[in-house]
Amino acid sequence: MRYWSVLFALAAIFSVGVFLYAPFSPDWWLPNPASDYRHVVSTFGREIDSLYLIILSITGIVFIGTQVVLVWEMFRFVDQKDEAGKPVRPAQYFHGSQRLEVIWTIIPAAILVFIALYQMGTWASIKFRSSAPKVPPVAEITGRQYQWVMRYPGPDGKLNTQDDLFTVNDLHFVKNRTALIYLKSSDVIHSFFLPQMRIKQDAVPGLTIPVWFDADTAGKYDLACAELCGWGHYKMRASVTVHETDEEFQKWLKEKLAEQNQSQLTMATDSQER
Amino acid sequence: MSSEAIGKGSGSAAAHGHEVDHGHGDDDIHPAPSYFIFKYVFSHDHKVIGLQFLFSGLIFFVLGGLLAMAIRWQLAWPWKPMPILSQALWSSPSLGYQMPPEFYNKLFTMHATIMIFFVIIPLLAGAFGNFLIPLMIGARDMAFPRLNMLSYWFMWPAFVLITYSFVVEGGSAEAGWTSYPILTIARWSTPGSLNGQTFWLLALLFAGISSLMGSINYITTIVMLRAPGMKMFRMPMTVWAMFITALLQAFALPVLTSALIMQTLDRLVGTNFFSPIGWTVANAPPVVGGGGPLLFQHLFWFYSHPAVYIMILPAMGMVSDIIATFSRKPLFGYKPMVLAIAGIAGLGFIVWGHHMFQSGMNPALGATFMLSTMMIALPSAIKVFNWLGTMWGGRIQYTAAMLNAMAFVAMFVIGGLSGIFMAATPVDMHIHDTYFIVGHIHYVLFGGSMFGLFGAIYYWFPKMFGRMMSERLGLIHFFLSFIFFNGTFFLMHIIGMHGHPRRIADPTIYPYLQGAGITGMNQFMTYSAFALGLAQLIFAYNFIYSLFLGPKAPINPWHANTLEWTTSSPPPHYNYARIPTVYHPPYEYSVPGISEDYLPQTEPMPPGIVLDPVMA
Numbered sequence: 098m099r100y101w102s103v104l105f106a107l108a109a110i111f112s113v114g115v116f117l118y119a120p121f122s123p124d125w126w127l128p129n130p131a132s133d134y135r136h137v138v139s140t141f142g143r144e145i146d147s148l149y150l151i152i153l154s155i156t157g158i159v160f161i162g163t164q165v166v167l168v169w170e171m172f173r174f175v176d177q178k179d180e181a182g183k184p185v186r187p188a189q190y191f192h193g194s195q196r197l198e199v200i201w202t203i204i205p206a207a208i209l210v211f212i213a214l215y216q217m218g219t220w221a222s223i224k225f226r227s228s229a230p231k232v233p234p235v236a237e238i239t240g241r242q243y244q245w246v247m248r249y250p251g252p253d254g255k256l257n258t259q260d261d262l263f264t265v266n267d268l269h270f271v272k273n274r275t276a277l278i279y280l281k282s283s284d285v286i287h288s289f290f291l292p293q294m295r296i297k298q299d300a301v302p303g304l305t306i307p308v309w310f311d312a313d314t315a316g317k318y319d320l321a322c323a324e325l326c327g328w329g330h331y332k333m334r335a336s337v338t339v340h341e342t343d344e345e346f347q348k349w350l351k352e353k354l355a356e357q358n359q360s361q362l363t364m365a366t367d368s369q370e371r
Numbered sequence: 372m373s374s375e376a377i378g379k380g381s382g383s384a385a386a387h388g389h390e391v392d393h394g395h396g397d398d399d400i401h402p403a404p405s406y407f408i409f410k411y412v413f414s415h416d417h418k419v420i421g422l423q424f425l426f427s428g429l430i431f432f433v434l435g436g437l438l439a440m441a442i443r444w445q446l447a448w449p450w451k452p453m454p455i456l457s458q459a460l461w462s463s464p465s466l467g468y469q470m471p472p473e474f475y476n477k478l479f480t481m482h483a484t485i486m487i488f489f490v491i492i493p494l495l496a497g498a499f500g501n502f503l504i505p506l507m508i509g510a511r512d513m514a515f516p517r518l519n520m521l522s523y524w525f526m527w528p529a530f531v532l533i534t535y536s537f538v539v540e541g542g543s544a545e546a547g548w549t550s551y552p553i554l555t556i557a558r559w560s561t562p563g564s565l566n567g568q569t570f571w572l573l574a575l576l577f578a579g580i581s582s583l584m585g586s587i588n589y590i591t592t593i594v595m596l597r598a599p600g601m602k603m604f605r606m607p608m609t610v611w612a613m614f615i616t617a618l619l620q621a622f623a624l625p626v627l628t629s630a631l632i633m634q635t636l637d638r639l640v641g642t643n644f645f646s647p648i649g650w651t652v653a654n655a656p657p658v659v660g661g662g663g664p665l666l667f668q669h670l671f672w673f674y675s676h677p678a679v680y681i682m683i684l685p686a687m688g689m690v691s692d693i694i695a696t697f698s699r700k701p702l703f704g705y706k707p708m709v710l711a712i713a714g715i716a717g718l719g720f721i722v723w724g725h726h727m728f729q730s731g732m733n734p735a736l737g738a739t740f741m742l743s744t745m746m747i748a749l750p751s752a753i754k755v756f757n758w759l760g761t762m763w764g765g766r767i768q769y770t771a772a773m774l775n776a777m778a779f780v781a782m783f784v785i786g787g788l789s790g791i792f793m794a795a796t797p798v799d800m801h802i803h804d805t806y807f808i809v810g811h812i813h814y815v816l817f818g819g820s821m822f823g824l825f826g827a828i829y830y831w832f833p834k835m836f837g838r839m840m841s842e843r844l845g846l847i848h849f850f851l852s853f854i855f856f857n858g859t860f861f862l863m864h865i866i867g868m869h870g871h872p873r874r875i876a877d878p879t880i881y882p883y884l885q886g887a888g889i890t891g892m893n894q895f896m897t898y899s900a901f902a903l904g905l906a907q908l909i910f911a912y913n914f915i916y917s918l919f920l921g922p923k924a925p926i927n928p929w930h931a932n933t934l935e936w937t938t939s940s941p942p943p944h945y946n947y948a949r950i951p952t953v954y955h956p957p958y959e960y961s962v963p964g965i966s967e968d969y970l971p972q973t974e975p976m977p978p979g980i981v982l983d984p985v986m987a
Binding site: 128159167184242323 | 663784850
């Protein structure tokens with residue numbers, strides 16, 4: 098039954114087709130702003146996506162190549178019997194080819210080393226501490242079951258002072274400006290995942306890890322927890338707001354500070370007066 | 372060397388007990404035990420032990436599969452009442468027929484734990500390793516039959532503990548099969564860490580001891596008990612794969628064992644191996660600490676990355692045998708294939724850090740692990756090319772076993788190629804812990820190992836039980852499994868690329884995952900998963916029916932060359948009345964100049980044929 102090859106061909110066509118269709122649907126493609134889903138908002142995102150597409154192309158070609166050979170073999174080299182029940186042709190008798198083994202060892206090895214070396218620069222610029230930007234941090238972010246606690250520097254511009262602003266599940270920074278945060282965890286391991294900026298870093302109790310990223314489009318984005326952290330892991334989501342200008346960000350900071358500094362007594366009396 | 376010693380005295384075939392020259396050759400035939408309990412329960416016979424592993428593995432496969440169905444239900448229709456389970460477990464007014472989120476975490480934790488430690492490893496190494504190794508090298512039994520029996524019965528505490536853990540207070544473990552501290556050592560961090568985690572740890576300890584006993588036995592048996600003429604490079608790929616798998620297990624398992632014991636001590640005794648200074652969970656008072664949470668990840672993955680190869684290498688070996696048999700052709704590049712397996716095993720020890728690229732480990736270390744991980748794709752690629760070369764110019768016979776083996780090749784290509792994405796550290800930043808990795812692991816472990824296992828069951832069932840399985844049902848089962856397998860798992864790459872995190876009970880929490888496309892794909896995958904599950908009923912029916920009522924199997928139904936096909940189906944207690952003598956490598960199919968298209972290893976090569984010393 099040489100037509101079993103059709104089943105394998107269909108599976109391969111389905112696999113390739115899925116990836117060919119993906120760029121035409123905002124839900125299927127890499128996560129980007131809904132209004133302009135082909136635009137990657139962050140610098141690192143653009144680099145990572147181009148590396149992703151390079152690997153996708155290389156693996157796609159290898160995939161199509163191997164599947165074509167497999168399907169062709171299934172079709173061509175099927176066992177056929179004549180009327181007497183004897184095989185129409187014998188199988189070829191050979192044990193391999195040194196030349197082919199050398200070829201298909203060296204070429205994939207070269208491609209794999211190329212892929213690995215080609216990625217190094219981007220990896221170093223995203224994660225190596227030596228490439229951390231020399232800017233004051235936007236915030237210190239602490240994961241705890243099941244929320245992200247953000248601590249912003251107050252009017253004095255310094256973290257860990259009396260006037261710091263605390264928010265929960267609300268990250269703000271300014272567009273076109275590298276945002277540096279310090280990532281911590283106060284209980285179990287969490288993971289700081291910004292899908293639209295392609296950033297992921299685990300928050301490990303006992304460690305303070307610097308993470309930096311940017312965005313060129315103002316708007317609302319998502320922060321997810323990507324490391325299983327307990328029963329409420331699925332809902333450990335924060336919203337990310339990228340401000341158009343620094344003034345806008347400062348205005349938000351001021352409002353929040355005023356809210357935070359309001360004493361509970363005034364809040365209580367306020368509501369009584371109303 | 373050893374093989375010659377064992378072969379002395381071959382020639383007298385009778386089972387004449389112990390009186391002559393104890394321990395050498397044919398005289399070493401023990402009568403089969405006559406009591407039921409020693410014959411079928413506490414058996415020393417490697418074949419019976421293999422079948423015990425086979426049946427327990429298949430039973431846990433049903434349980435693990437059902438857990439997967441519940442996972443898929445929740446992902447397609449979050450919080451909607453589920454048939455049966457909602458009525459049985461969540462009918463109280465406080466729950467309102469909804470699956471509690473911690474239950475979802477238990478589902479995927481136990482699905483992975485059961486499938487990895489109680490299905491795939493016991494089936495591949497336990498069932499087929501036990502059954503095939505002595506038969507394929509021409510031995511009467513394992514080197515240490517009693518140790519072999521213990522290796523199965525040490526699984527039983529593990530079976531009991533893991534099953535019982537579902538009903539302890541707080542329920543079963545729910546920290547993922549990776550079981551990262553601190554979630555697992557803080558008893559109040561999540562319900563499953565209260566008691567379930569302790570049961571999980573103990574179950575894995577027992578399973579690990581069982582695997583270790585098995586691997587010692589396999590190594591010794593393969594080194595010492597080969598039949599005369601069975602040189603190392605005349606062993607079938609299955610035996611080579613089992614040998615290298617056993618070496619991997621023997622060297623990697625102690626590390627996991629120590630990590631599990633440390634975690635148990637942290638939980639029960641109050642040690643601080645994995646808890647950092649001043650750490651606290653759920654408003655409990657802080658502990659002194661002083662340990663490192665990342666230490667566990669290093670120890671765990673030092674075992675569990677090799678474990679991934681423990682779960683695929685035996686399948687690769689068996690698939691090589693099946694493909695050569697049904698292509699009626701010598702395996703393409705037998706020696707390069709052996710070297711590729713050895714290369715995978717060697718490199719497998721220096722790639723564990725690729726699970727930890729985003730963990731807070733020094734990123735410079737990540738860069739080196741990226742290079743080693745890329746290189747491990749090379750031996751896998753070589754194997755795929757050699758399988759394709761084996762089929763080239765063959766006479767391919769489409770049996771159920773062959774189709775499953777071909778599906779292994781086709782699907783393993785996808786699983787292997789998707790691995791390259793994760794090996795690249797910057798790309799891994801985005802797809803780490805998303806559905807992309809879930810798709811990848813299922814293409815390797817279901818598309819690879821499970822199709823390999825199905826192929827192996829169809830292929831060796833006649834030898835195991837002396838009866839044939841139904842080919843027609845086998846083909847239908849394969850057809851449906853292949854289609855719905857791809858339907859279930861391929862789109863995971865797409866939603867993973869879109870950033871769908873794994874291990875979340877409700878994706879609709881996130882605005883970027885609320886689109887109709889994501890929901891549609893999740894529902895499509897769920898329908899496919901249900902169909903995939905139902906298709907296995909055909910397999911179960913075929914298996915059970917053929918066990919009792921299948922047509923009697925001949926000695927060599929597939930016209931294969933390896934030694935197990937020279938003894939009766941099923942083989943007698945002592946395997947071979949006369950220890951066979953081996954004359955050539957196992958893949959001499961369609962040798963020119965002889966009438967049959969196969970040449971058993973026990974028959975000499977026809978004159979004038981010289982084997983390529985580098986390839987064959």
